[in-house]
Amino acid sequence: MASNHLTGIGSESKQLATWYFAFAAIIFGAQLLFGLVAAIQYVMPGFLFEILDFSVARMLHINALVVWMVFAMFGAVYWLLPDETGIETIGIKVGKLLYWVFVAAIVIVILVYIFVQVGPADETSIWFIHEGREYIEAPRWADIGIVVVALGFVANLFMTGMTGKRSGIVTVLMADMIAFAGLYLTGMFFTDNITVDQYWWWWVIHLWVEATWEVYVGALAAYGLITMIGAHRKVVEMWLWIEVAMLFGSGILGMGHHYFWIGTPEYWWEIGALFSALEPLPLVAMFIHVLYDWGKTQGGQDATGQKLSVINNKPAFTWFVLNAFGNFLGAGIWGFFHTLPQVNLYTHGTQFTSAHGHLAFFGAYATILIGMMYIAVQGTNGIKVMKSTKSSIWAVSMIAGGVMGMTVALTVAGYVQVLVSRAQMGATWAGYFDGQSGLWFAQAMDWRLIMGVVTFTGFLFLAKDLLSIGKSQIHER
Amino acid sequence: MIEEVVMRQDIALGDFLTIFVSSALVLVFGGFYVGIYTAVKVNLLKNWTMFLAYSFWMLTAYCLYLMGSLMHVGEFTAKALVVAAIGLLLLPHAVYFMQHQVHEENEH
Numbered sequence: 001m002a003s004n005h006l007t008g009i010g011s012e013s014k015q016l017a018t019w020y021f022a023f024a025a026i027i028f029g030a031q032l033l034f035g036l037v038a039a040i041q042y043v044m045p046g047f048l049f050e051i052l053d054f055s056v057a058r059m060l061h062i063n064a065l066v067v068w069m070v071f072a073m074f075g076a077v078y079w080l081l082p083d084e085t086g087i088e089t090i091g092i093k094v095g096k097l098l099y100w101v102f103v104a105a106i107v108i109v110i111l112v113y114i115f116v117q118v119g120p121a122d123e124t125s126i127w128f129i130h131e132g133r134e135y136i137e138a139p140r141w142a143d144i145g146i147v148v149v150a151l152g153f154v155a156n157l158f159m160t161g162m163t164g165k166r167s168g169i170v171t172v173l174m175a176d177m178i179a180f181a182g183l184y185l186t187g188m189f190f191t192d193n194i195t196v197d198q199y200w201w202w203w204v205i206h207l208w209v210e211a212t213w214e215v216y217v218g219a220l221a222a223y224g225l226i227t228m229i230g231a232h233r234k235v236v237e238m239w240l241w242i243e244v245a246m247l248f249g250s251g252i253l254g255m256g257h258h259y260f261w262i263g264t265p266e267y268w269w270e271i272g273a274l275f276s277a278l279e280p281l282p283l284v285a286m287f288i289h290v291l292y293d294w295g296k297t298q299g300g301q302d303a304t305g306q307k308l309s310v311i312n313n314k315p316a317f318t319w320f321v322l323n324a325f326g327n328f329l330g331a332g333i334w335g336f337f338h339t340l341p342q343v344n345l346y347t348h349g350t351q352f353t354s355a356h357g358h359l360a361f362f363g364a365y366a367t368i369l370i371g372m373m374y375i376a377v378q379g380t381n382g383i384k385v386m387k388s389t390k391s392s393i394w395a396v397s398m399i400a401g402g403v404m405g406m407t408v409a410l411t412v413a414g415y416v417q418v419l420v421s422r423a424q425m426g427a428t429w430a431g432y433f434d435g436q437s438g439l440w441f442a443q444a445m446d447w448r449l450i451m452g453v454v455t456f457t458g459f460l461f462l463a464k465d466l467l468s469i470g471k472s473q474i475h476e477r
Numbered sequence: 478m479i480e481e482v483v484m485r486q487d488i489a490l491g492d493f494l495t496i497f498v499s500s501a502l503v504l505v506f507g508g509f510y511v512g513i514y515t516a517v518k519v520n521l522l523k524n525w526t527m528f529l530a531y532s533f534w535m536l537t538a539y540c541l542y543l544m545g546s547l548m549h550v551g552e553f554t555a556k557a558l559v560v561a562a563i564g565l566l567l568l569p570h571a572v573y574f575m576q577h578q579v580h581e582e583n584e585h
Contacts, residue, residue, distance in 0.1 A: 238579045242572060273550075274557040280504055281564055285572060287508060288515045292576065295519035328508060337500035342548040346488065415497070423490050 013078045013089035016096055018380060020075025021373045023103055024068045025463060028366075030110070031064035032456045039452045042445040056117050059130065060110070063137050065361060067106055072369035073216060074153055077173060079376055080223045081157070085164025091156040098152040105145040109138055126190060133201050136187045143188050150181040168237035172219045172244055180212040195263035202258045210279065210331070211251035213365060217323070218243040218286060220368055224320050227375065229310045231293040239289045246282035254279045260341045261348060269341045276339040283332040290324040312385045313378050315392040315469070319371030322400055326363020334359050334407065346422040350435075351444070352414030359407040362399075373466055381470035384477055391465035398458025405451030413444035486549040496547050499540040506540060507565050509533040514569040518577075538562045 038057040040047045048057075081089045089095065112129060119125030130137040138146060154177050161170045187204035191197045222240045225231040256272025297310045311317045334356040338347035347353070378386045417435040425431025435441065488496065513530035516522040541558050550558065 234582075235576060235579050238575060239572075242575065270553050270557075273554040274560070277554075277557045277561040278564060280507070281561070281568055284504070284507055284511050284565070285568060288511050288569065288572070291512060291521075292515050292519055292573075295516065295521045299520055328504070333501050333504045336504055337497050340548060340550065340554060342550055342554070343488065343496055343500075346493070415493070418493055419490065423488065423493065 011082050011088060012092045013082050013095075014376070014379060016089075016092060016099060017075040017079035018376055019096075019099055020071050020078060021376055024071035024075060024369070025373065025466065027064050027068035027071065027106070029459060029463065031061055031068060032452075032459050034058075034060040034064060036449075036452050036456055037061075039445075039449040043442075043449050052114070053117075056113065059137055060113050062135050063113070064110070066135050069213075069361075069365050069369060071102070072372065073213075075376075076220055076369065076372040077153070077157060077177070079372065079379070080169070080220075081160050083227070084167045084170045084223070085160050087160065087164035089156055090159040090163055091152070094152055095156050098149045101145060102149045105138075105142045105149075109142050112139070113137070131190075133187055133197075135205055136184075136201075140188065143184075147181070147184065147188075150184065154178060154181050167233070168240060169219050169222050172215065172240055176212050176215045176219065180208065180216070183207050183212065198262045199259070199264060202255055206255045206258055207252065209360070209364070210254055211248055214247045214251060214282070214327075214331075215244050217327070217364060217368055218247065220372065221286065221289065221320060221323065224316065224368070224371060224375065225290065225293045228313050228317050228320070229294055229297045230312075231297050235296070236293060239285075239293075243282055243285055243289070246285060250275050250278040250282060257339050257341075257344065260344055273340050276336075279339070280332040280336050283328050287324045287328040290321060313375060314386060314388045315396070315465075316371040316374035316378070316386070318388065318392075318396055319367050319374065322396065323363065323367040323371065326359065326367050326400075328363075330356065330359030330361070330363035330407070334411075346418045347414065350414040350417035350421070351410045352418070355407045355410035355414055358403060358410060362403045370462065374469075377466060377470045382477065383470070383475045385475060386469070387474050389465060389469055389472055389474065391461045392469065395458050395462035395465050398454050398461060400458075402451045402453075402455030402458055405454065406448050409444045409447035409451060413441050413448070416440045416444070488548060492547045496544055499544040499547075503537050503540045503544065506533045506537040510537060510565070511569045515573065518573050534566055537565060
């Protein structure tokens with residue numbers, strides 16, 4: 001049995017973590033809601049026309065995604081810091097103040113997106129409405145606020161890491177979070193050349209999701225395996241260093257696959273092809289990481305003659321295992337099959353990209369962050385062995401099934417676009433409309449909407465479960 | 478000065494499905510390869526299943542070849558794909574070797 005040293009009781013850092021998780025869960029719900037609006041508009045183009053147009057719904061959908069994940073990431077770090085360093089997080093009062101600054105900024109930005117929607121397309125837009133940059137639309141005043149919050153968070157992490165015990169996990173997080181916060185700056189300055197602008201914008205998006213965020217997930221998986229199944233720290237941290245090397249080794253220059261068609265020099269084709277081909281390797285490694293540690297730990301347990309499970313938090317472990325599979329599927333398989341320039345010429349900007357985006361963000365990040373929320377519920381309620389409830393099972397099944405269904409539907413739609421819009425019609429304007437007017441495309445969009453509803457229903461189960469599972473009588477306390 | 482025009486061969490309409498399926502199978506088979514290899518090493522599977530792991534790696538390499546040839550990849554990308562295939566072959570060996578060393582030093 002893994003020793004559960006988690007306790008959220010009495011730790012201010014862990015209390016702050018639960019605040020972060022709570023707000024993250026609310027924004028997660030908002031993300032799904034606006035995603036549903038956008039999905040409905042693909043099926044019924046007149047839905048909420050000139051009230052909440054597709055461009056606005058999509059902007060809210062993908063920005064809420066980034067925001068809830070950043071909140072949950074900060075929360076997860078505040079949760080694990082006392083466990084890893086052996087001391088209370090330093091600067092926690094400032095951390096709490098910055099949390100409210102962050103929440104206020106996000107709430108104002110969301111209200112502006114919903115009620116103002118479009119600016120006058122001058123400096124006023126960039127400063128007060130949005131910047132016209134996918135995923136990171138926050139206007140400049142909010143950008144500055146986010147930078148202050150991020151710097152405060154990094155300062156707390158560093159002060160605590162330098163003062164307390166510095167485990168391998170904390171060391172990786174310290175280095176990673178500096179890059180995580182620093183890269184955001186490259187998406188803040190304005191250029192009047194779209195190629196230059198995209199060039200730097202990818203430094204945020206790609207170097208977040210295919211480098212710093214992936215490394216962060218590796219660190220979180222390491223922490224989760226130690227706390228949930230009692231995996232051997234030295235072994236897990238050894239894995240972590242291997243993953244860090246592989247992720248940065250392939251991920252940083254893997255950015256070349258975003259530079260194929262935006263006007264950057266042609267050498268990016270070769271660089272992008274080479275490093276994109278290598279990018280799945282660390283994802284495969286992360287997938288076997290979980291298998292290896294669970295096999296070793298459970299094997300050691302079985303060798304003592306006891307047939308007990310080594311897992312002390314079933315719902316969280318389920319989400320962590322889903323993370324290993326989801327990362328491999330969404331980022332790995334769905335990324336790899338359209339990453340080489342020869343085929344990306346046809347798939348770029350079709351629903352293939354959307355399919356990859358949905359499954360990769362969900363598989364690589366949403367899963368493990370939801371798992372961390374369950375770990376927080378366990379610690380906050382002082383539960384020794386946490387079991388899954390019916391709601392836990394419904395939530396994980398419907399959310400995972402829904403996202404997978406959406407991905408398959410979008411893949412079918414993308415395939416139609418590749419054949420019709422690109423291969424047959426030569427990427428012409430007429431081809432773009434022809435690609436979207438066929439029966440296969442339309443039916444794929446119907447299925448995407450149905451699966452979106454399934455996902456949202458799963459989220460309702462998840463919210464209910466996170467709010468009630470801690471009080472359930474089925475756990476060992 | 479006239480700039481050189483990059484000419485490339487189009488992908489045949491009927492080849493797209495094979496390309497997408499074979500690219501997906503590269504990682505599916507690759508996952509089976511490292512999964513079985515790891516499972517054998519941590520005694521979750523019997524030793525005789527190791528030949529299945531290597532069979533899956535061969536399927537992975539074949540899918541990479543099929544995908545690359547149907548896409549008409551250039552000389553450089555072809556070499557990159559060979560490097561990726563060899564990388565995948567060595568990956569579980571290298572990782573398991575390192576992990577085993579750590580386990581030996583810290584047997585618990």
